[in-house]
Amino acid sequence: MPSRTIRTWLPSLPTPGKNSLCAVNGKLFQWPIHRYLPGLTYFFKNIDIYDKEIGAGYVPKDADDLKKILQQLNRPQENRWAIGNVATAPFNFGLGGFAALFGAPYMWGKDAAGRLVRDRETEPYKAAVGYVRDLWAAGLMWANAPTAQLSRPDFAAGHFALSVEGFGNSWNDLWRQCLQQNPPNHFDIIQPFAAHAGDKPIGYLSGGWVSTNVMKKASPERIKQVLNVVDWLAAPFGSQEDLLLSYGVEGTDYTLDANGDPKTTAEGVARAGYVPWRYIAQHPYVQYQADLPGYAKRSFEVEQQLVASGIGDVTSGFYSKTLYSAQGNGADQTFLDGMNDLIMGRRPFSDYDQLVKDWRSAAGDQIRDEFTQAMQGA
16 A cells, blocks of 8 residues: 555645645644646637637637627527626636736735735726626626526536636536537637736636645544544555545446556546545645546646736735634625626616725725734744
């Protein structure tokens, strides 16, 4: 059995994965689930629709050009909209993708004076909300967005031509769903572009981790017992344990081809791919999906491009108590609910500034102060 433990592989985790605040002052308090850097805010296209009607490889020149493209792609009478996402978090009508398009910071940035500023406090973010509001009013966005729980199945089925989606697992899932269509659909990312021609395109980079886990207080013996389970779930990529955890039982869920790669069954993907234990512990992420031919090469190419043009949250690696509290969560939800109302025209756009002020007084200013203090003490 390979030698590995959470305590031995954590120090070798890529630097972004350490931004998860799992280790504090040399002590391990929790452990992260490591993932890729590109996040959840990129424009994806249905190749079979976009390339045929707009042109293969065509990248919008700016936000005005994007709207013209969406108008050309929109066919609601055929149950096909130009672009779609659900209204609920974390998508919020794809608002994060539009915020990046207009050049807003990712979560937290800094203003000209070096002061922390939240994305929603900036003019680019406000412009993005106004732009999405305009797309909704023009009937270019998927009509089911306000009530639907998921948008990816409808995107895979061709009910809209574009969608704001994520790199990595989101792309994996979309890739699988599109291949199950009859006939199959095909999807790819649109190269990042800016709302204003000549501006530098950006995308948002995550902290390199998707979630963390922590154990309840227990006796040393119980902690050791649970850590042994966690260590086993974090088996190295390519090991026999990882093969079982990632692909299931040989002969039932997969077979090995001539190259020694798993050839999965549909049932095997469901039993071993969409499982919760991958979010308890797992080895550092590897761009390998045995059931998706061409995925590793294409995702690697795209990742290099996205990382090169990506920006991160300047508060990554720092802690704000209020951010994770009921106070912080409530203030954020109130703001996002207000954004959805603005986008759907249920409130006048002139309410935007007041929504930001309300968020600041409810939690935003306190969160900023806590982050500022933590960063000054680093």
